[in-house]
Amino acid sequence: MNKSCIVIKDVSKQYGKHHVLKNISLEISEGEIFGLLGPSGAGKTTLVKQLAGLELPSSGENVVLGLKMPNFQAIKRIGYMAQSDALYEDLSAKENLLFFSSLYGLKGKKQQKRIQEVMQIVELTEHIPKLVKNYSGGMKRRLSLAIALLHEPELLILDEPTVGIDPVLRKQIWNAFYQLNKQGTTIIVTTHVMDEAEKCDRLGLMRDGSLTAIGTPTALKADTNSTTIEEAFLVYGGDKHED
Numbered sequence: 001m002n003k004s005c006i007v008i009k010d011v012s013k014q015y016g017k018h019h020v021l022k023n024i025s026l027e028i029s030e031g032e033i034f035g036l037l038g039p040s041g042a043g044k045t046t047l048v049k050q051l052a053g054l055e056l057p058s059s060g061e062n063v064v065l066g067l068k069m070p071n072f073q074a075i076k077r078i079g080y081m082a083q084s085d086a087l088y089e090d091l092s093a094k095e096n097l098l099f100f101s102s103l104y105g106l107k108g109k110k111q112q113k114r115i116q117e118v119m120q121i122v123e124l125t126e127h128i129p130k131l132v133k134n135y136s137g138g139m140k141r142r143l144s145l146a147i148a149l150l151h152e153p154e155l156l157i158l159d160e161p162t163v164g165i166d167p168v169l170r171k172q173i174w175n176a177f178y179q180l181n182k183q184g185t186t187i188i189v190t191t192h193v194m195d196e197a198e199k200c201d202r203l204g205l206m207r208d209g210s211l212t213a214i215g216t217p218t219a220l221k222a223d224t225n226s227t228t229i230e231e232a233f234l235v236y237g238g239d240k241h242e243d
């Protein structure tokens with residue numbers, strides 16, 4: 001097994017009396033595409049926000065890139081794409097990219113070059129001058145991904161990156177993930193889309209704040225005598241998602 005990129009040690013999270021994460025332990029290796037699969041409310045967002053350094057566990061700890069989170073040195077090496085797009089709608093894509101890249105300290109020719117590169121990855125080059133409010137939902141998701149890539153992160157944390165996106169676009173976005181992964185980027189992605197889950201190297205199945213199973217899609221299916229991940233998920237005590 002490769003070096004660990006993420007080590008989650010007995011992490012729990014409580015909001016008042018509500019136990020949102022229950023004793024989660026998990027290791028993700030460098031270079032993996034790891035999927036967190038589970039129905040709405042299972043705790044996926046809560047967990048990945050902690051990994052991105054945006055929330056704290058109630059107990060346990062998260063070590064990311066060798067550093068206990070939250071840690072600023074680690075955060076600088078992480079690209080995080082939240083579930084809802086955080087874009088300036090009244091600005092153009094170019095202006096958004098200039099703004100976010102300047103936050104990372106990019107300037108001049110290097111900044112221009114990186115903006116071109118990330119927009120090429122998400123196949124939006126020709127739409128750079130457009131106002132974001134004139135982008136479709138799928139284009140906004142891809143622009144959010146481009147922004148998450150600006151500082152060449154070693155780890156990408158993607159919260160439902162393709163939600164509401166049609167299958168053709170979803171394929172394009174996954175091609176971008178594979179390309180980045182081939183270059184060494186570790187990717188953790190939350191999803192409740194079963195065909196997307198099949199694309200991950202390994203999966204963690206989540207339900208009611210617990211990890212009910214961890215394994216490759218093939219192993220999870222074989223261990224449960226299932227032909228699909230959805231069936232395997234149900235065997236491990238999951239709920240079918242209503243979407």
Ligand SMILES: Nc1ncnc2c1ncn2[C@@H]1O[C@H](COP(=O)(O)OP(=O)(O)OP(=O)(O)O)[C@@H](O)[C@H]1O
Pocket residue numbers: 015018020038039040041042043044045046047083
């Ligand atoms: N700040 C908060 N205060 C109180 N409860 C919260 C807070 N954040 C999340 N929760 C609760 O934690 C539970 C898990 O939410 P979370 O968003 O992590 O689930 P999820 O698996 O990502 O679902 P979805 O796919 O709908 O985003 C939900 O019941 C949610 O209401």
